[in-house]
Amino acid sequence: MLIRAFTQHDLAPLTELTIDTFRPFYEESFRPLMGEAVFAVQHGNWRDDYRKQVAELHAPERHMYVAIAEGEDAIAGYVAWSVDPSRKKGEVTILAVSVQLRRHHVGTALCEHAFDQMRALGAEVVEIGTGGDQFHAPARALYEALGCTPHPLAVYFRQL
Numbered sequence: 001m002l003i004r005a006f007t008q009h010d011l012a013p014l015t016e017l018t019i020d021t022f023r024p025f026y027e028e029s030f031r032p033l034m035g036e037a038v039f040a041v042q043h044g045n046w047r048d049d050y051r052k053q054v055a056e057l058h059a060p061e062r063h064m065y066v067a068i069a070e071g072e073d074a075i076a077g078y079v080a081w082s083v084d085p086s087r088k089k090g091e092v093t094i095l096a097v098s099v100q101l102r103r104h105h106v107g108t109a110l111c112e113h114a115f116d117q118m119r120a121l122g123a124e125v126v127e128i129g130t131g132g133d134q135f136h137a138p139a140r141a142l143y144e145a146l147g148c149t150p151h152p153l154a155v156y157f158r159q160l
């Protein structure tokens with residue numbers, strides 16, 4: 001597996017990978033749990049939201065970066081991160097790994113790459129967040145295996 005920097009040629013496949021990765025969360029977890037009214041307001045346009053977000057992830061002039069993991073014949077996954085040099089803090093914005101290559105250490109390699117890059121840019125601390133639901137359990141396990149300490153957070157929704 002090769003980890004390399006993002007190029008504009010990667011935008012379309014990364015966008016599709018992101019949508020494929022998070023579709024089960026939005027459509028099979030969040031939507032049934034919260035109901036249509038909350039879903040429509042909170043994440044009703046989640047595909048378009050990702051199309052916009054992914055296009056804006058790599059902006060080195062704003063200390064925002066993306067690295068791609070390439071497998072033998074396709075993109076295996078990617079990680080996006082940012083660094084706030086004045087606070088010496090990095091943040092992993094998004095991590096997505098192809099469903100076929102999960103549990104093959106792609107996420108670990110991508111996170112370690114991002115951590116190394118953040119360190120090189122002066123970061124001393126990294127923040128990485130994920131959901132507390134069942135869909136995000138593998139991400140929580142990965143981040144804890146990487147030595148990250150969880151901080152519980154509760155977010156509540158209610159239809160008015």
